[in-house]
Amino acid sequence: MSGEEDSFGTDFLGLLLKAHHDANQNQRISVDDLVDDCKTIYFALHKDWQEEARKEVLQLFGKQNPNPDGISKLKTMSMNINESLRLYPPVAAFPRRAEREVRLGNLIVPANLELVISVLVLHHEPQFCGPDVHFFKPERFSNGVAKATNNNVGAFLPFGLGTRTCVGLNFATTEAKIALSIYDSSTLLLHFFPGLYPLTLSVYYTSPTAWSPSVALTIVNCGVIQTR
Numbered sequence: 001m002s003g004e005e006d007s008f009g010t011d012f013l014g015l016l017l018k019a020h021h022d023a024n025q026n027q028r029i030s031v032d033d034l035v036d037d038c039k040t041i042y043f044a045l046h047k048d049w050q051e052e053a054r055k056e057v058l059q060l061f062g063k064q065n066p067n068p069d070g071i072s073k074l075k076t077m078s079m080n081i082n083e084s085l086r087l088y089p090p091v092a093a094f095p096r097r098a099e100r101e102v103r104l105g106n107l108i109v110p111a112n113l114e115l116v117i118s119v120l121v122l123h124h125e126p127q128f129c130g131p132d133v134h135f136f137k138p139e140r141f142s143n144g145v146a147k148a149t150n151n152n153v154g155a156f157l158p159f160g161l162g163t164r165t166c167v168g169l170n171f172a173t174t175e176a177k178i179a180l181s182i183y184d185s186s187t188l189l190l191h192f193f194p195g196l197y198p199l200t201l202s203v204y205y206t207s208p209t210a211w212s213p214s215v216a217l218t219i220v221n222c223g224v225i226q227t228r
Ligand code: HEM
Pocket: 089, 090, 091, 094, 095, 157, 158, 159, 160, 161, 163, 164, 165, 166, 167, 168, 169, 171, 172, 173, 214, 215
């Protein structure tokens, strides 16, 4: 208010305050966004799951670098990643065009109609994931995707489904597991998104179809693991 923007400092809160006072109106964030981002960072990290995942990493790798054998055994971490991808799918929706007229239940879809498959909506549907659908509960994935989705595996599609499934699926998840085994979540966050993370996250929340830069954004949000 007194024009001393630089006195906000360079910590997380300082960066948010600076963004709130940004001279460029397009980049400015509202007080509501600012408060939401603080809540996300300070309250939404799941320390219990972070601790579990950390234990798992230490058990499998000790002080060594992650290896392929161990990576495939990171069950708790996989559950955390799946739950992060479920709540905050980086690809929030994808389009399809009906090649010919087709009946879908009661609906007749005419040829050439464009459909948007909303991953975000499917992932937040209580019919599939239960009444706790909006909560971060990695345990729902402890017995696989079918159990987590009430036997509707097609209701969990962070990487798409069928012939156009993401070709980077294994690469992306392996990379995330390696990164999360090595770095703590705040290091990862700063590594990939210095100052950008809270802003992109608020864009993502306000507009489910908005582009979100990377999976790390999603995964980091659950704060899976700390430095070993
Ligand atoms: C967590 C990270 C990622 C997510 C959530 C993701 C998600 C997706 C989704 C949902 C699709 C399907 C889109 C559709 O059906 O219209 C897709 C397709 C694709 N992804 Fe990914 N992706 C990720 C990482 C990557 C990486 C790392 C690569 C490359 C190394 C990659 C390469 C591709 C390609 C080439 C396609 C198109 C496949 C095709 O149309 O045949 N993705 N991705």
